[in-house]
Amino acid sequence: xxxxxxxxxxxxxxxxxxxxxxxxxxxxxxxxLFWYVQYPGEGLQLLLKATKADDKGSNKGFEATYRxxxxxxxxxxxxxxxxxxxxxxxxxxxxxxxxxxxxxxxGTKLQVIP
Amino acid sequence: GAGVSQxxxxxxxxxxxxxxxxxxxxxxxxxxxxxxxxxxQGPEFLIYFQGTGAADDSGLPNDRFFAVRxxxxxxxxxxxxxERGDSAVYLCxxxxxxxxxxxxxxxxxxxGTRLTVL
Numbered sequence: 001x002x003x004x005x006x007x008x009x010x011x012x013x014x015x016x017x018x019x020x021x022x023x024x025x026x027x028x029x030x031x032x033l034f035w036y037v038q039y040p041g042e043g044l045q046l047l048l049k050a051t052k053a054d055d056k057g058s059n060k061g062f063e064a065t066y067r068x069x070x071x072x073x074x075x076x077x078x079x080x081x082x083x084x085x086x087x088x089x090x091x092x093x094x095x096x097x098x099x100x101x102x103x104x105x106x107g108t109k110l111q112v113i114p
Numbered sequence: 115g116a117g118v119s120q121x122x123x124x125x126x127x128x129x130x131x132x133x134x135x136x137x138x139x140x141x142x143x144x145x146x147x148x149x150x151x152x153x154x155q156g157p158e159f160l161i162y163f164q165g166t167g168a169a170d171d172s173g174l175p176n177d178r179f180f181a182v183r184x185x186x187x188x189x190x191x192x193x194x195x196x197e198r199g200d201s202a203v204y205l206c207x208x209x210x211x212x213x214x215x216x217x218x219x220x221x222x223x224x225x226g227t228r229l230t231v232l
Contacts, residue, residue, distance in 0.1 A: 004156075043117075043118075043223045044157070044207075045223070046221075089157075100145075100209065100221060101159055101162065102149075102157075102221065104156030104157050107154075
């Protein structure tokens with residue numbers, strides 16, 4: 001079956017530091033890949049996505065590239081802010097059955113300190 | 115706003131009781147999903163509705179769990195004879211029908227219902 005493995009947290013960084021959160025996946029076929037973010041007290045939000053190999057998803061200064069050869073989708077940001085403190089989930093979905101069944105990783109908590 | 119709403123936001127119940135959790139999807143979204151998020155884990159798929167029918171209920175953990183969507187809009191997740199292990203945040207998401215040629219339809223998540231079984 002499908003699975004997603006992401007680095008364990010918490011990750012604590014100083015403001016303006018570089019962020020990488022590693023994510024690898026196992027899937028049959030050609031899944032779409034996502035990063036979701038959950039800010040304190042809020043619901044899950046889609047941060048970025050990539051639907052095919054070599055696609056780069058980007059949003060709010062975050063980027064991730066769909067690497068089929070390494071089955072990875074690492075999240076990066078060049079300069080984090082305190083407001084980026086949240087839990088980040090890597091996820092994939094396949095389209096078997098004609099709908100999106102999303103498989104999530106366990107989440108990585110990011111804390112950015114001033 | 116017109117996002118996905120879930121009620122109640124918190125539910126505390128005793129072991130063995132019956133609970134219902136409600137989800138109001140975004141208007142016009144035909145697809146509806148339920149997920150369960152245990153502490154320190156990512157959401158896990160429970161069930162998917164397309165319209166009124168449950169197209170995939172393979173994620174429901176056992177027959178104590180049941181969900182309905184009688185009019186193709188609001189959905190209710192029902193848990194009978196609750197157990198302490200059912201304690202989690204239950205998330206609902208909705209999306210549009212996948213457009214022809216589209217590779218993905220974004221799922222919009224509600225804020226969740228935190229269920230605590232004592």
